Amino acid sequence: MEKFTVHQGVVVPLDRANVDTDAIIPKQYLKSIKRTGFGPTLFDDWRYNEPGEPGMDHSKRAVNQDFVLNFPRYAGASILLARENFGCGSSREHAVWALDDYGIRAVIAPSFADIFFNNSFKSGLLPIYLDAAIVEGLFKEVEARPGYQLTIDLAAQQVITPSGEKLSFEVDEFRKFCLLNGLDDIGLTLQHAPDIQAYEAKRQLSAPWLFN
Amino acid sequence: MAGKTLYDKVWDAHVVRQEADGTCLLYIDRHLVHEVTSPQAFEGLKIAQRQPWRTASMVAVPDHNIPTKDLDQGITDPVSRLQVETLHDNCREFGVVEFNIGDPRQGIVHVMGPEQGATLPGMTVVCGDSHTSTHGAFGALAHGIGTSEVEHVMATQCLIQKKMKNMRVNVNGKVGKGVTAKDIVLAIIGEIGTAGGTGYAIEFAGEAIRDLSMEGRMTVCNMAIEGGARAGMIAVDDTTIEYVKGRPYAPKTEQWAAAVEAWRELHSDAEAVFDLEVNLDAASIQPQVTWGTSPEMVLAVDGLIPDPTKEADTVKANSIRAALKYMGLEANTPINQVQVDKVFIGSCTNSRIEDLRAAAEVAKGRKLASNIKLAMVVPGSGLVKQQAEQEGLDKIFLEAGFEWREPGCSMCLAMNADRLEPGERCASTSNRNFEGRQGQGGRTHLVSPAMAAAAAVTGHFVDVRQF
Numbered sequence: 001m002e003k004f005t006v007h008q009g010v011v012v013p014l015d016r017a018n019v020d021t022d023a024i025i026p027k028q029y030l031k032s033i034k035r036t037g038f039g040p041t042l043f044d045d046w047r048y049n050e051p052g053e054p055g056m057d058h059s060k061r062a063v064n065q066d067f068v069l070n071f072p073r074y075a076g077a078s079i080l081l082a083r084e085n086f087g088c089g090s091s092r093e094h095a096v097w098a099l100d101d102y103g104i105r106a107v108i109a110p111s112f113a114d115i116f117f118n119n120s121f122k123s124g125l126l127p128i129y130l131d132a133a134i135v136e137g138l139f140k141e142v143e144a145r146p147g148y149q150l151t152i153d154l155a156a157q158q159v160i161t162p163s164g165e166k167l168s169f170e171v172d173e174f175r176k177f178c179l180l181n182g183l184d185d186i187g188l189t190l191q192h193a194p195d196i197q198a199y200e201a202k203r204q205l206s207a208p209w210l211f212n
Numbered sequence: 213m214a215g216k217t218l219y220d221k222v223w224d225a226h227v228v229r230q231e232a233d234g235t236c237l238l239y240i241d242r243h244l245v246h247e248v249t250s251p252q253a254f255e256g257l258k259i260a261q262r263q264p265w266r267t268a269s270m271v272a273v274p275d276h277n278i279p280t281k282d283l284d285q286g287i288t289d290p291v292s293r294l295q296v297e298t299l300h301d302n303c304r305e306f307g308v309v310e311f312n313i314g315d316p317r318q319g320i321v322h323v324m325g326p327e328q329g330a331t332l333p334g335m336t337v338v339c340g341d342s343h344t345s346t347h348g349a350f351g352a353l354a355h356g357i358g359t360s361e362v363e364h365v366m367a368t369q370c371l372i373q374k375k376m377k378n379m380r381v382n383v384n385g386k387v388g389k390g391v392t393a394k395d396i397v398l399a400i401i402g403e404i405g406t407a408g409g410t411g412y413a414i415e416f417a418g419e420a421i422r423d424l425s426m427e428g429r430m431t432v433c434n435m436a437i438e439g440g441a442r443a444g445m446i447a448v449d450d451t452t453i454e455y456v457k458g459r460p461y462a463p464k465t466e467q468w469a470a471a472v473e474a475w476r477e478l479h480s481d482a483e484a485v486f487d488l489e490v491n492l493d494a495a496s497i498q499p500q501v502t503w504g505t506s507p508e509m510v511l512a513v514d515g516l517i518p519d520p521t522k523e524a525d526t527v528k529a530n531s532i533r534a535a536l537k538y539m540g541l542e543a544n545t546p547i548n549q550v551q552v553d554k555v556f557i558g559s560c561t562n563s564r565i566e567d568l569r570a571a572a573e574v575a576k577g578r579k580l581a582s583n584i585k586l587a588m589v590v591p592g593s594g595l596v597k598q599q600a601e602q603e604g605l606d607k608i609f610l611e612a613g614f615e616w617r618e619p620g621c622s623m624c625l626a627m628n629a630d631r632l633e634p635g636e637r638c639a640s641t642s643n644r645n646f647e648g649r650q651g652q653g654g655r656t657h658l659v660s661p662a663m664a665a666a667a668a669v670t671g672h673f674v675d676v677r678q679f
Contacts, residue, residue: 093358122360
């Protein structure tokens with residue numbers, strides 16, 4: 001997993017509440033058995049004017065010029081600004097992989113759906129929740145100023161605006177540790193294998209039917 | 213001492229270790245696996261040269277990509293076929309039990325698991341699918357996980373988690389005739405909103421919940437995730453225990469009494485304190501129909517489609533406008549005047565025997581309305597299909613003009629060939645009315661099986677209580 005320490009990038013605003021994972025990556029692309037290659041079909045139904053299927057050359061499809069991701073001023077964006085309940089719906093981690101593959105490193109929103117929020121950390125995508133009024137302010141600034149960039153300092157847990165304003169955010173210690181170091185948490189958990197075995201031994205006595 | 217909630221009890225029984233910041237290693241009893249969210253996890257294991265921790269905890273089934281007709285021709289879409297074959301190869305390589313195509317036990321993972329007794333009270337159950345919340349109907353702690361977590365559970369039998377908060381939704385009193393589990397849960401989502409349960413495990417309680425069969429309870433817990441909660445739960449009672457008894461994975465005879473004794477504790481204590489409690493009056497719940505592109509955009513069947521000019525909150529008003537546009541609807545139209553093109557009866561929400569019986573009761577002796585292009589019934593598993601055929605339900609549907617299909621996820625998410633064309637409107641017993649969910653440009657209205665059948669025979673949404 002790619003480390004996340006300090007990141008500065010262009011912000012793209014997606015002004016919709018309840019953006020679901022079906023919208024982030026439609027179902028036809030979930031047939032892939034790989035973790036990569038989902039970037040060109042991120043927000044597929046909104047991003048293109050014609051239906052997409054796996055295996056197409058997406059660079060040849062007609063683009064929806066009215067969709068914010070296609071505005072030239074947001075080219076190369078790496079921070080997505082979103083509204084309430086971002087990532088609701090299905091558990092598909094493909095949604096995170098699609099954002100990551102497109103080049104998004106962080107999503108800022110007032111709230112996230114639980115499963116998406118959790119999945120993000122596993123692939124090095126940082127979900128940041130900020131107060132709804134602060135997010136509203138960021139929407140106004142991004143829309144007013146082409147080329148608007150934010151800096152995210154994970155160690156300091158701050159989003160830094162172009163004017164130098166520092167917006168603090170919360171993140172779990174363990175998740176922060178894993179992201180800062182780019183760590184695979186399976187390896188970390190397996191360091192506790194004796195604890196897992198001890199739990200199983202005890203549980204086999206109290207609830208043997210769970211081990212049939 | 214404060215009592216424990218049902219969630220507290222199941223959580224506490226599965227904590228392997230806890231870190232200072234509250235992060236826990238939570239032991240997982242049952243890992244259900246399907247073809248869409250597992251290939252990258254198996255690949256991860258292979259790359260890291262790891263073995264599954266406890267293969268016996270896993271049960272696999274292909275469901276999302278499975279065609280629902282002409283199964284003898286196999287899966288014609290090569291991309292879908294590769295995914296299903298990959299699951300099969302992985303199960304063979306790692307020694308995981310799989311109910312493959314052609315096995316009567318094959319079906320939607322959330323129908324198959326309980327049917328086989330693979331879901332038991334008090335278990336922790338995970339699957340790389342958000343509708344894993346279904347299994348909470350058994351007093352289990354069950355929730356969906358992403359593929360990285362699928363790999364983590366395979367490799368360690370644990371999840372890294374922090375405890376969620378406790379919410380209880382009490383549905384007090386009895387529902388009226390013609391009001392089903394689907395209407396109850398849609399009404400709950402209408403009340404709490406699609407993010408209302410974020411950060412919580414929801415316990416569904418109250419007389420109307422206790423009155424439900426296990427099928428109905430699964431429908432309610434299935435849609436906990438549409439209210440934002442990863443996990444929905446219902447206390448164990450006689451209904452639960454009767455359902456589990458004798459199923460293939462249920463405790464053996466010599467373990468049964470001890471298991472039942474333990475399961476009897478799986479309810480919230482009288483003194484338990486919830487972070488949030490919500491109360492609904494069951495008698496006031498009417499048959500529900502969603503009108504928009506989020507499950508919270510729901511109405512009673514006699515309701516009017518909302519008007520964005522009457523919504524003060526700008527973000528909400530914008531959501532209503534966008535939904536009306538996508539759905540091709542006018543504000544203030546009675547929902548029961550909206551005509552449908554297709555009808556889908558199926559999905560992990562509503563494809564169990566009780567659901568098919570309810571739909572058949574409405575369809576019996578009637579015909580599809582002339583504007584219905586397609587009405588399909590997709591049983592949740594091969595065993596549900598067999599049972600329905602023994603009861604003659606297939607004949608009722610076929611005589612009414614419905615198609616009777618093979619089990620799978622089908623048009624709930626349209627990963628196979630079953631889908632809506634752009635602009636088509638569907639009365640669907642599934643769980644999500646998101647844009648494009650049932651096919652790009654498709655328009656989904658969520659309803660109960662009886663309401664879907666009623667829409668099929670009248671051609672528009674209609675109050676099933678008139679039948």
